Amino acid sequence: MTREPTPITLLLVDDHPVVRGGLRGMFATSPDFVVLAEATGGREAVALAERLDPDVVLMDLRMPEGNGVEAITDLTRRRLRCRVLVLTTYDTDSDVIPAIEAGATGYILKDAPPDELFEAVRAVAENRTVLAPPVAARLVARLRTPPEPAAPEDLPALSARERDVLALVAKGTTNREIARKLFISEATVKTHLTHLYTKLRVNDRASAVATAYERGILC
Template identity: 45%
Template sequence: MADPPYGDTPLRVVTADDHPTFRAGLRAVLAAAPDLVLAGEADTGAKAVALAQELCPDVVVMDVQMPDLDGIEATRRLVGTAPSVRVLVVTMFEDDATVFRAVRAGARGYVLKGASFSELLRAIRAVGHGEALFGPGVAERLIDWFTSAPPPVPPDAFPDLSAREREVLQQLALGRRNAEIAAELFLSPKTVRNLVSSILTKLQVADRAQAALRARDAGLGG
């Protein structure tokens, strides 16, 4: 069954993927869809950000693993600087950490590369018209994660965290921001962002404020 029409104006799409074959497939599929138009292509995360800021498309179809800037960080920058541009992540990665990082970065959809082109088109249309769409397996894990209660704090607090993650969590408990944490621990801002993202996933919390609260409950940050 054909997708219902959303309107007469075609959605403008930018694709960002470092695999020429996948980009070519998307190009062909978009060319056959009368309600979608390919506005531009990028083969790195940095180019995707620059192109989207220049063209202001409706949707960026974003891969995760790309040279010079990964798709999740590119998504975060786009959402921060061009909030009208909606990002659909299309990737082969289906692990929880990648999914949750993408959602926290601001992705409005997440579809695996194994999906059919008809599913991909449906996702592009949905995201482009303001909806959120996640592939069936991804959606199920998101629901489970957001509806499950966080595990109790163990006696040896947060054994799943690495030593460096525990240090960053302690800084969060003290109310410090990423720039302050980076200076305190002699880390790059990007490394701190990645560590914070990993901590949120492992602790099953939605944001840094909840992570800080759990840390303080466990005696960190005092």
């Protein structure tokens, strides 16, 4: 007797109800997938992923209730079993690089046809990397072409300790872990982050890392 394959379980993360509804309806047409739940932001997604243990999390990036990169970083830090497939409209370096660095297994765009999306989910569930052609082209171009150095007057004047903190943030390290690695207090870590945000003219960790890559501070 042939055993039916186990469906791939999914968590949909997007702040737009129409997008979530469309995805749920799309996956409902195939017995290969089961949508366990939906989340409207990154923080809710992490909580649901920890509770429901999905095979794949379909993650948007720019959301008001916790952005995707922060959520991917948190999922990676918690060492959850689920794989993350980024599904977004953005393919800029400042979106792609931080998401991949944070631990996303795949990255495709929302204009992908259903069959392509289904195959991407299957691949990510098997821990195979999937990149939309524009995203793959950007990554290849980035590897082949070193970033142009910014003019000296444009470079933020980061201290050595701020650079240490920034490098650890780029690896998805938490404030507590940074404090332990650098032998400083968490309050001092937060102070360094505040100074970093001011100097790089950003508001969060993901933007700080993206800006640092763009300006050649991180490589």
